[in-house]
Amino acid sequence: MVWVHFKAPQKYTASSGELGPADEYSARVDIEVDSPGPSCVIRSIPLRARSGTARVHAPKDLQVTKLLLLTILVLLSGPQYEVSLKGEVTPEDSGKHALPSAAVCGPGLTNNVPPILSNKQFVAWGGVTLGRAVQQKLVLRNNSTDATQQLRLLIRGQDQDCFQLQSLFSPEERLTRHGELSIRPREDVTVHLLFAPTRVACMLAKLEIKQSGVRPSQPGVKFTIPLSGYGGTSNIILEDQRKRADGYVATLTDIAVGCVSKVCLCVRNTGSRAAFIKAVAFSDVQTRSLMEPSVISLAPSQFVLKERTQENLCQLASALLATIYLFCGDEVSRQQYRR
Incomplete structure (x- = not known):
């Protein structure tokens, strides 16, 4: 796991109180193989960051209940801010003020948890001998408590022919690059992935998992799992x-x-x-x-x-x-x- 830290440069603003637009920063991380011979970029990961001051206006009569956690959501696809609140409770039968309560930090919006969970963020194979195939397993879970999830799986990428889905949609021992899957609430389903290299080289692809939309106006959730492996082994x-x-x-x-x-x-x-x-x-x-x-x-x-x-x-x-x-x-x- 590699952590990438971002620190915005110090910026001096005028004292007029006017807030300008956020500063945009971009970069990328290139992943290469460290080998004596010539190397190429395996994958480039873009990095983006925004730096600035957000000004939020809240009505004076705003009432907060339950967990004392105020969640400010900036739409569309903007950043999310969580503000911890402190308050004093006055019992109805007493004129004395209670002690200030400690700051309570709740878990945030529960609907931010994706409906489909996976036990792996990526699937990587080591060296595999040419002419052979190695299988790995990926477990998907329906995180919903009451809805059955309809999923479509598809392998894409520059080396998609080297990665296959095995024995997932039929009892026959056949290979495919796409298919559909139905998962009941709180059910786990194992996806069998097969890697069969065709040459001595690093090979890349991705497994796209898309949730069918509940309504035409509501598109389904889509996420990808990178696949990587290379052909050839030492002996x-x-x-x-x-x-x-x-x-x-x-x-x-x-x-x-x-x-x-x-x-x-x-x-x-x-x-x-x-x-x-x-x-x-x-x-x-x-x-x-x-x-x-x-x-x-x-x-x-x-x-x-x-x-x-x-x-x-x-x-x-x-x-x-x-x-x-x-x-x-x-x-x-x-x-x-x-x-």
Whole structure:
């Protein structure tokens, strides 16, 4: 989650009391992949802000009840202001004033809660091998207590053919990019999304969810959920080493007290994307006890291995036995999360 803070520049106004129009500010956030090669903008998010002084006129005989929360709504599609009020209550059977009540901040307008809720703001896939498909689930909830919601779902975007809706509108195992859905009050419905990349690249689309209007004059609510994923994965192997069901076996020769033994491992990436690799030596794998650096040292202990390249990892040891774990992950995804 990235927070973008806005601070309006200080502005000096004349003392005449006249209020001018609000100042408009605009910018954008560009999202790129941090990689050694040429990169392109994955997505641009526009930013807009308004700065100024609002003047609100309220009638003198305004009466506020219930939660003592006055909500001022500036139409159309304008900002909303919430003002906390304090008051004194005078009992009818007593001439004494009660103590001032504390400020009460209510939840605001309850009708601002959207009628359709989702458990995800976006759906992202990591690297997926070309020729394969990976499914993710999205849960939609009808937030209404008495009305059934009719929804239309549609996948749009530059790579819309790589994203599909699966087994949602019929019992058959078929794929589609659009469909209709009916959700009863307070009901949850699971939407199955499928991503099948066609090339080694980042792919983007969006899932549009539109609520059918209750009346012709009242349009339905529409919102989108971004979809992203990329094709290709890394695949790490060790060359010229004995392979077992649970890994590889490397033999240290010439073990003697006070002597340093050395073995080199060739790590190869046979996949189509770069991988980040971190090597860790454990004295006890079950308890995750780390081997002392004075006993076993690894060089390099972490590195980036580009697609279809190799790296030699050397292990220096004066101990008889240790377990080396190679923790591997997609380098492009790691850079995205770091940023």
